[in-house]
Amino acid sequence: MFATEAAVTAPTPRQAQACPPARSQDADRYRLASQKIGQTMSMLSEDLAPQRRVVHAGEAIYRVGEDFGKLFILNSGLFKIVNLAADGREQVVSLKFRGDWLGFDGIANGRYACDAIAMDTGEIWVVAYDALLAVCARKPALLAVVHEAMSREIARDRDSLMSVCTLPADARVADFLGYWVDALARRGLRTDQITLRMTRAEIGNYLGMTLETVSRSLSQLARGRLIEFVEKGRREIRIPRAEALAEYVRDSMTPAPALLQ
Amino acid sequence: MFATEAAVTAPTPRQAQACPPARSQDADRYRLASQKIGQTMSMLSEDLAPQRRVVHAGEAIYRVGEDFGKLFILNSGLFKIVNLAADGREQVVSLKFRGDWLGFDGIANGRYACDAIAMDTGEIWVVAYDALLAVCARKPALLAVVHEAMSREIARDRDSLMSVCTLPADARVADFLGYWVDALARRGLRTDQITLRMTRAEIGNYLGMTLETVSRSLSQLARGRLIEFVEKGRREIRIPRAEALAEYVRDSMTPAPALLQ
DNA sequence: CGTTCGATTGAGGAAGATCAATTAATGTGG
DNA sequence: CCACATTAATTGATCTTCCTCAATCGAACG
Numbered sequence: 001m002f003a004t005e006a007a008v009t010a011p012t013p014r015q016a017q018a019c020p021p022a023r024s025q026d027a028d029r030y031r032l033a034s035q036k037i038g039q040t041m042s043m044l045s046e047d048l049a050p051q052r053r054v055v056h057a058g059e060a061i062y063r064v065g066e067d068f069g070k071l072f073i074l075n076s077g078l079f080k081i082v083n084l085a086a087d088g089r090e091q092v093v094s095l096k097f098r099g100d101w102l103g104f105d106g107i108a109n110g111r112y113a114c115d116a117i118a119m120d121t122g123e124i125w126v127v128a129y130d131a132l133l134a135v136c137a138r139k140p141a142l143l144a145v146v147h148e149a150m151s152r153e154i155a156r157d158r159d160s161l162m163s164v165c166t167l168p169a170d171a172r173v174a175d176f177l178g179y180w181v182d183a184l185a186r187r188g189l190r191t192d193q194i195t196l197r198m199t200r201a202e203i204g205n206y207l208g209m210t211l212e213t214v215s216r217s218l219s220q221l222a223r224g225r226l227i228e229f230v231e232k233g234r235r236e237i238r239i240p241r242a243e244a245l246a247e248y249v250r251d252s253m254t255p256a257p258a259l260l261q
Numbered sequence: 262m263f264a265t266e267a268a269v270t271a272p273t274p275r276q277a278q279a280c281p282p283a284r285s286q287d288a289d290r291y292r293l294a295s296q297k298i299g300q301t302m303s304m305l306s307e308d309l310a311p312q313r314r315v316v317h318a319g320e321a322i323y324r325v326g327e328d329f330g331k332l333f334i335l336n337s338g339l340f341k342i343v344n345l346a347a348d349g350r351e352q353v354v355s356l357k358f359r360g361d362w363l364g365f366d367g368i369a370n371g372r373y374a375c376d377a378i379a380m381d382t383g384e385i386w387v388v389a390y391d392a393l394l395a396v397c398a399r400k401p402a403l404l405a406v407v408h409e410a411m412s413r414e415i416a417r418d419r420d421s422l423m424s425v426c427t428l429p430a431d432a433r434v435a436d437f438l439g440y441w442v443d444a445l446a447r448r449g450l451r452t453d454q455i456t457l458r459m460t461r462a463e464i465g466n467y468l469g470m471t472l473e474t475v476s477r478s479l480s481q482l483a484r485g486r487l488i489e490f491v492e493k494g495r496r497e498i499r500i501p502r503a504e505a506l507a508e509y510v511r512d513s514m515t516p517a518p519a520l521l522q
Numbered sequence: 523c524g525t526t527c528g529a530t531t532g533a534g535g536a537a538g539a540t541c542a543a544t545t546a547a548t549g550t551g552g
Numbered sequence: 553c554c555a556c557a558t559t560a561a562t563t564g565a566t567c568t569t570c571c572t573c574a575a576t577c578g579a580a581c582g
Contacts, residue, residue, distance in 0.1 A: 083422075085423065087510075087511045087514050088514070089427045091422065091423040091427055094419070104412050105412060105415050107408050107411075107412035108409045108410075108412035108416060113419070114419065137401075140394070147368050147411075150408075150411045150412075150415065151365050151366060151369035151411075153415055154366050154411070154415060155366045155370075157419060158342070158344050158355070158366070159344065160422055161352065161418065162346065162350070162352040162354060164422065165466070165467075165468075166352055207426075208427075249348075250347075250348045253349070
């Protein structure tokens with residue numbers, strides 16, 4: 001499932017929680033997360049004095065095969081991370097929001113392993129990896145931030161894989177929307193109405209299905225009043241109850257799936 | 262695709278390479294990789310003097326929700342990383358071989374985000390995260406190793422997602438075998454014959470398909486002479502030409518996927 | 523030697539892909 | 553501003569792939 005970070009902090013992690021936490025607890029959690037991101041960004045700005053760069057939709061800040069050297073912190077806008085196979089297959093493997101780091105994939109081999117492409121006008125902060133390490137040596141809190149970002153990315157990628165491997169198409173789209181809402185909520189942004197800055201084809205690519213299936217799934221969710229299309233342009237979506245998306249995902253599992261072992 | 266690390270180091274990364282590199286180049290690359298892993302393990306052993314612990318098949322070294330505090334380096338054996346959703350879904354999201362680190366997922370939230378389960382008798386080295394950071398402060402080369410391990414994990418996870426999202430079942434299994442062979446080769450182990458220490462159900466779970474489909478795909482690959490079952494017990498597999506697996510994956514993409522039937 | 527678990531294989535069905543047509547939104551040049 | 557072209561999205565009709573259900577077989581084990 002995409003948004004399992006809450007589950008990890010649950011008191012009984014091996015058991016499914018009977019009922020969702022009260023609304024106000026959620027709000028608290030999101031407020032804290034939002035504050036934390038803000039504080040982290042301030043700290044990065046102070047300690048690193050990063051170069052700031054405005055990017056426009058479609059622009060790549062790095063591409064697969066380029067020499068690694070810099071890391072990027074997303075201050076505003078939205079990015080997609082695209083994996084490219086030698087045979088030409090392209091795969092959107094990750095989405096990046098404010099506060100996320102980009103470029104970790106380049107450390108291992110000295111070359112970036114994918115493309116990072118802006119989906120929107122935004123601002124990124126550029127940091128030389130060497131310089132970052134130098135500052136980290138003096139400031140352990142900064143290193144902690146870097147490790148946390150990498151760790152979160154690992155956990156997030158696994159959730160994506162889980163979603164793709166275990167959920168039927170409709171639930172996958174619902175899960176995706178839930179993840180998006182969660183990502184916005186953590187950044188203190190409004191979540192009752194979201195603007196998908198992706199085409200159906202991009203969403204489908206990310207979720208491992210065709211654009212037609214994405215379209216059908218969205219229509220299906222709209223029929224069930226889980227979402228509503230706003231005005232013209234079907235990328236603006238109203239989400240009356242964000243929890244309903246998670247419930248929908250849960251319910252799609254009803255006939256208990258075969259467990260391992 | 263699972264094994265794209267080679268592609269990243271290709272001279273023309275945006276273009277598909279017309280013909281595969283010569284056999285000897287591959288051998289060189291693998292020898293270097295194997296040496297590097299050996300050297301890294303030596304260094305870790307010296308600098309960290311980690312606690313060593315023998316684990317047996319089925320044993321978990323950590324479970325989702327447990328307080329984070331330790332990282333683990335796999336010295337021998339094989340581990341699976343299993344993600345667990347609140348609704349009971351289980352998903353094998355990663356496999357770990359000698360030299361791999363386990364537990365990074367716990368850094369972000371202070372709790373492990375998944376289960377790490379031994380599939381085999383093996384030895385892990387246990388390091389307290391705090392202690393590791395302390396040593397890293399004095400020894401930058403060690404920090405580089407840690408970051409490289411995290412980076413590699415991020416890249417690997419994305420390759421998994423790509424495989425699941427873009428390949429049909431047969432090619433996915435072929436890709437999986439290719440990944441396994443590659444992982445062994447990097448560690449200087451024999452690759453003409455491999456022992457899958459996973460049931461068809463586990464493989465299917467990892468690849469997002471049913472055990473029956475895994476079985477059928479393996480039979481299919483065997484009919485095409487890409488693999489051979491060794492003796493009794495269908496988990497021992499001979500792979501005459503490892504490159505043939507990658508070719509099979511490539512061919513499954515092209516307009517005419519009907520190569521063998 | 524029966525029991526159990528894992529693997530294989532077949533038949534039928536369902537989810538989703540593919541192909542195709544239509545509509546809606548966006549952009550372009552006159 | 554409008555006709556036109558272009559791209560995105562929706563929806564329907566078929567077809568394919570893979571899942572589900574079920575039977576059989578082999579290997580491992582007490």
